[in-house]
Amino acid sequence: MARPPLLTLQDIALTFGGTPLLEDASLQVGAGERIALVGRNGSGKSTLLKIAAGIVAPDSGRRFMQPGATVRYLAQEPDLSAYASIEAFVQTGLGPGDDPHAGRIILEGLGLDPDAPTTKLSGGETRRAALAHALAPDPDVLLLDEPTNHLDIAAIAWLENLLEERRKALVLISHDRRFLETLSTAVVWLDRGHTQRMERGFAEFEDWRDGIIAAEEEERRRLDKKIEQEQEWLRYGVTARRKRNMGRLRNLQALRQERRDQRKQTGLADMQIGAAERSGKRLIIAEGLEKAFGGKPIVKDLSLTVMRGDRIGFVGPNGVGKTTLINILLGRLQPDAGTVRFGVDLKPILLDQRREGLDPTMSLRKAISPSGSDQITVGQTTKHVAGYLKDFLFTPEQFNTPVGALSGGERARVLLGRAFAMESNILVLDEPTNDLDLETLDLLAEVIADYDGTVLLVSHDRDFLDRTVTTTLVAEGGGKWSEYPGGYSDMLDQRGAAPTEPVGNEKREKAPKKDAAPRPAQQKKVKLSFREKHDLETLPAKIEALEKEIAEMSERLADPNLYAKDPKRFDALTTAITEKQTEREAAEERWLELEMKREELAG
Incomplete structure (x- = not known):
């Protein structure tokens, strides 16, 4: 028997100024469901999540929470x-x-x-x-808006494991494709103010979405054909009649209005990169690099050759020195020891993750074309500024908008537009995936693949690394960097690490030791973590309490007349006892795992 949802949003509408942001949006969250909320930047995902949290009130529609259910929302700027x-x-x-x-x-x-x-x-x-x-309260419904922002790969893997272990409901907004594929059991697509739901995980979303878009395009072509036929009749048929067929005219007007009302699927960003003349075959030759800050080694005895066409991904925890190493390789920062030699005619361009290259008071048009020219040359193509801005999904109404008024995703697109319009043969991308929607990420990956130059990429997005880089440079700790051919998953295979294991974080206990790449089974912790010790101490009492609850419910279900007297009560008890048994089994399995680990460490 299906249980009622814990949280319901129905017929939600909200308008900010002009075009309605939400027109007919709905969301139902059942116990234990893990829902990926997806849509383009600016489609209203974050706003819908705030409405679900009770933070924003819609213009119309209904929000309902089951009495006693708890909800927690991840604040963006606490x-x-x-x-x-x-x-x-x-x-x-x-x-x-x-x-x-x-x-x-x-x-x-x-x-x-x-x-x-x-x-x-x-x-x-x-x-x-x-x-x-x-996360700490373990609520019935958890609403997370871009939880992986500012997390390194090790922390993202840890968060994935935590959320998978929990059996509570989750609504998740994220640009991290692999994170969504791992966690989601359903997808809600917010598009042009409306929501559509798919009862499968994110891995199947894009095929499902493309099918819907194809059906819409077919319907649009059918409607255009119908309008053409009606216009043909109007042009030649009415003049041959003394009386106009007013019903047919009204039909034509209705068709035209229907066509105007159809808000077309937002296009994809059309990105091209202005490539400079080819550099030499060897762009950067680094030998014996050393760099430390405050006694902490950032780079230690690193030698690296960067060739034309290389796509190098830099992987490691926050603060390990990825950006510092890139600045050394580009000659922006001097090493403490070692040498860096450069090939001829290098033209690097840096896409800064902190958006520091943008003046918040500058208009969007001026930010893209600082010279004030109406023309922009990208590669061998010259475009009008307005057309170029449209390629990056900006509307004509936004052209004179101050950059400071744009969303994080829109500012990221501005930086991409500026970077790609400049001549370069080395493209440096420092966390370019932050705030970009999934479709723009797909196109960015394709553009990088087609770029006739060298790419240095810092990213914690595992899927994006797999799709863009040919070499992965990993911070092993203590200033040591190791080079692996291939993408992120290739690097894991070579290291013998499981995909969910932290990589390149010396502070986390599962990280491989500096000079070895052991299999997970060979790694040995020196002690239990705080959480493991806490679970080991509290799980026996929890198991005992669950067994008591199961026994009490079993006794009530033993009443042979219960179903006849109260079938709803019977169904509720049957569902509850199944849940408690599953919870008890999970607790017993966790306790046994920890007890074995404790004995192994003690021995």
Whole structure:
């Protein structure tokens, strides 16, 4: 017997100024469902999630939460100034029945010090603290908007495991394709203000979406043909009659209005890169590089040759020095030791992840064409500025909009447009995937593949790395960098690491040792983590409580007259006892795993 959804949004409408953002949007979240909410940048995904959280009120429509159900929302820009430490902030998200130790466990997994003061946190650390605030209570419904932003690959893998282990409902917005494929069991597509739902995981979404778009295009062609036929009749048929067929005229007007009302599927960004003349075969030759800051080694005895056409991905945890290494290789920063030699006629261009190259007061048109010219030359093609902006999905109404008023995804597209319009033979992309929608990411990957130059890419997006790079350079810790041919998955195979294992993070216990690449079974922890010790101590009591609940429900179900007297109560008890049995089995399996690990470490 199907249970009612925990959270329901029905016929949601919301308008900000001109075109309605949401017109007929709906969302149903059942217990244990993991829903990927997808759509283009600016389609209203974040707004719909805020409506689901009760933060934004729609113009019309209905929001319903089951009584007693709990919901938590990942805040985009939390204010931590009122809290002395990160843990103090995270504790405010816990309810009376929540585990008081949960905050420290989550913070440990995200690589944050619970006792760290909030006054000196970076933007990425603040974002991770907000994620811990949402995760710690283990709510019935968890609403996550881009949770992988500012997380390194190790933290993303840890978060995947945590969310997979939980049996609560999840609604997820993310540009990380692999993250969505791993976690989602259903997809809600928000397109032109309306929602459509697919009861399968994200891996099958694009084929499903393309089928819908193809059907829409066929219907549009049919409608265009019908309009053409009616116009033909109007042009030649009416003059031969004394009376106009007003019903047919009204039909033509209705068809035209229907055609105008159809908001076409938003196009894909049309990206081209302005390639400079070819450089020499060897672009960068680095030998014996050394660099340290405050006694911490960033690069230690690294030799690397960058050839024309190479696509090198730089992988490692936040703060390990990926951007620093690229600046050394480009000659923007001097090494402490070693040499860097350059080929002839290098023309690098850098796409900065911090958007520092954009003046927030500058208009969109001026940001794309600083000279003020109406023409932009990209490669061998000259385009009008307006047409070029349309290629990057900007409307004519936005051309004079200040850059500071654009969304994060739109600012990312502005930077891409500026970078691709300049001549270059080395393209440096530092976290280019942040804030881009999945369709634009697909096209960006294709453009990089077609680029007649060299690419240096810093990214935590595993799927994007697999689709773009030919070599992966991994920070192993202690300043050591290892080079692996192929993409991210190829690198994992060569290292003998499982796909969900952290890579390149010396602080996390599962990271491979600096001079070896052992199989996961060969790795041995020196101690249990805080979370593992906590689970080992609390799981026996939890198992005992679950067994007591199961016994009580079994006793009530033993009543032979229960179904006849109260079939709804019988169905509810049957569902509940199945859930409790599944939960008990999972708890027993987890406890047994930890007990075996404890014995192994003790021995």
